[in-house]
Amino acid sequence: MNYLSAQEARAFVQKWLPAWSGNNPALLAGFYSDDAFYLDPAIPAGAKGKAALLAYFTKLLAFNPMWEWTQIEGIPMQDGFLNKWRAKIPVRETVLEIIGVCFAQLDQAGKIYRNEAASTARNCCARSAKAAGIHKKKQRRLQNIRHMDCSRGRSFEARPPRWLTPLVTRADILPKRDLP
Numbered sequence: 001m002n003y004l005s006a007q008e009a010r011a012f013v014q015k016w017l018p019a020w021s022g023n024n025p026a027l028l029a030g031f032y033s034d035d036a037f038y039l040d041p042a043i044p045a046g047a048k049g050k051a052a053l054l055a056y057f058t059k060l061l062a063f064n065p066m067w068e069w070t071q072i073e074g075i076p077m078q079d080g081f082l083n084k085w086r087a088k089i090p091v092r093e094t095v096l097e098i099i100g101v102c103f104a105q106l107d108q109a110g111k112i113y114r115n116e117a118a119s120t121a122r123n124c125c126a127r128s129a130k131a132a133g134i135h136k137k138k139q140r141r142l143q144n145i146r147h148m149d150c151s152r153g154r155s156f157e158a159r160p161p162r163w164l165t166p167l168v169t170r171a172d173i174l175p176k177r178d179l180p
Helices: 006-020 025-029 050-063 124-131 136-144 162-167
Strands: 032-040 043-048 068-077 080-091 094-106 112-119
Touching: 006 025, 006 068, 006 080, 006 094, 025 050, 032 050, 043 050, 068 094, 080 112
Parallel strands: 032 112
Antiparallel strands: 032 043, 068 080, 080 094, 094 112
């Protein structure tokens, strides 16, 4: 069994987390092995293999080119570390701040072979709507759309309402299929 120290985890994260910003999916995918498994609330079944990851990261980062990720704490675990992170996600004039955790396990070459993420965001959809200046009635509608409940890791089963399309600012509210 291999374990990263807290200092080794921080050194890795200082290179890896910036790759989540700036809409460069190829750079981000470069941190993952060819057979990597990735899971987050937007893709509950996960993505397996670099090609699937690159396709997902391309869509995800295009929606979030200005978000920023920082590490709060790294905790050693087998083959990697548990990463407690903070994401700052711009939504028009507001910046949402989300705290979450993920674990990353690395192979012998130092590439991520398994990465699973979760966040503490509750009602992130409604907060995005409020930040974007959506009318309160639509905010309530947004809170009541069952398949957008970010705290339960659900995503759309059907196409989102047209007025919501510009609000897709979080990975965990991306639709299962492409937006128009």
